[in-house]
Amino acid sequence: xxxxxxxxxxxxxxxxxxxxxxxxxxxxxxxxxxxxxxxxxxxxxxxxxxxxxxxxxxxxxxxxxxxxxxxxxxxxxxxxxxxxxxxxxxxxxxxxxxxxxxxxxxxxxxxxxxxxxxxxxxxxxxxxxxxxxxxxxxxxxxxxxxxxxxxxxxxxxxxxxxxxxxxxxxxxxxxxxxxxxxxxxxxxxxxxxxxxxxxxxxxxxxxxxxxxxxxxxxxxxxxxxxxx
Numbered sequence: 303x304x305x306x307x308x309x310x311x312x313x314x315x316x317x318x319x320x321x322x323x324x325x326x327x328x329x330x331x332x333x334x335x336x337x338x339x340x341x342x343x344x345x346x347x348x349x350x351x352x353x354x355x356x357x358x359x360x361x362x363x364x365x366x367x368x369x370x371x372x373x374x375x376x377x378x379x380x381x382x383x384x385x386x387x388x389x390x391x392x393x394x395x396x397x398x399x400x401x402x403x404x405x406x407x408x409x410x411x412x413x414x415x416x417x418x419x420x421x422x423x424x425x426x427x428x429x430x431x432x433x434x435x436x437x438x439x440x441x442x443x444x445x446x447x448x449x450x451x452x453x454x455x456x457x458x459x460x461x462x463x464x465x466x467x468x469x470x471x472x473x474x475x476x477x478x479x480x481x482x483x484x485x486x487x488x489x490x491x492x493x494x495x496x497x498x499x500x501x502x503x504x505x506x507x508x509x510x511x512x513x514x515x516x517x518x519x520x521x522x523x524x525x526x527x528x529x530x
Contacts, residue, residue, distance in 0.1 A: 305331070306331055306332070306333050307331055307332050307333070307354050307355060307426060307427065307430045308333060308335045308352060308353045308354045308355070309326050309332055309333065309334050309335065309353065309354070309355050309356075309357065309426060310334070310335055310336045310337070310338070310344070310347060310348060310351065310353040310355070310356045310357070311323060311326075311334060311336075311337045311338070311356075311357050312337070312338045312339075312340075312341070312343075312344040312347075312356060312357065312358045312359055312362070312367065312370065313339070313357070313359040313362070313392070314339045314340060314359065314361075314362040314363060315359075316339070318415070319337050319339075322357060322422065323337065325419040325422065325423065326422075326423070326426070329423055331427075332423070332426060332427075335351055335352070335353050336348070336351045336353065339362070340362050340363055340364045340365055341362055341364060341365030341366055341367060341369055341370030341373075342364050342365045342370075344356070344358070344365075344370045344374070345365075345370060345373055345374065348374055348387070349379070352383070352384065352385065353387060354385065354386075354387070354388065354430050355387075355388045355389075355390065355426050355429055355430055356374065356387065356388070356389045356390070357390050357392055357422075357426075358370060358371055358389050358390065358391045358392065358404070358409070359391075359392050359415075360391050360392065360393050360400045360401065360404065361393075361394075361400070366400070367391055367392075367400070367404060368391075368400050368403045368404050368407070371389050371391065371404045371407050371408065371409050372404075372407040372408075374387060374389065375387065375389065375407055375408035375409075386507070388410045388429040388430060388508075389404070389408065389409040389410060390409065390410060390411060390412065390413055390425055390426070390429055390435050391404040391405075391409050391411075391412045391413075392412070392413055392414075392415045393412055393413075393414060393415065394414070394415055405510070405514070406514075408507070408511075409510075410429040410433075410435055410508065410510045411425070411429065411435025411510060412435060413425055413435055429510075432508040432509055433508075433509055433510075454519070455519050455521060456504055456505075456515055456519060457504075457505070458503040458504045458505065459503075459504065459519075459521070461503050462500060462503060462504075465486075465496060466496050466499055466500045466503070468486055469482055469486070469493060469496040469497055469500055470500050470512065470516070470521075472485055472486070473497060473500075473509060473512055473513075474512060474513055474516035474517075474521065476513075479493045479494055479497065480493075482497075497509075500512070
């Protein structure tokens, strides 16, 4: 039986929320478990409701989406949950400072509020599976270090095996597990195993954080050319 992905909607515009809720609830594997109009309401909702993915508007009264994301993904709240919570921030402007801050606090990426319903649904499924929302290039632009000197590689990077380093490089370039498998002549399940080991050694939560670390530390290779 297919797992149902529980979605929470946080936006100060009821009409926008109702439209998104209709699109989400129309999917057989998705369900809306709660809605909130401010960041403060989102905290109260999600402290009492189990959700898998939150669609978070960045600009709201009382408490904006950046602060709500920071609090929702804080270590204390994360430890109290039975399953991981993923946040997709919704913004009117691409690559803005609020989106940068939210991703640094742990959001799994961002979408423009005028994204198509199909893209929104695909994004929810992607982040629930540990993927990123936004192109690798967009994430890199959002997270370029401001200082000219790059920090040293994170702890655990030297412990990666040669195969794990190959998986790291291709994942940082934006390739999917299937594409990595084709490039390295591995099964998709083997790629997943190696990727899980990479995340564990680097103490990263998901693929989004892997992309962030790769670009922040200057470890990301040039975007890999498509396989042919």
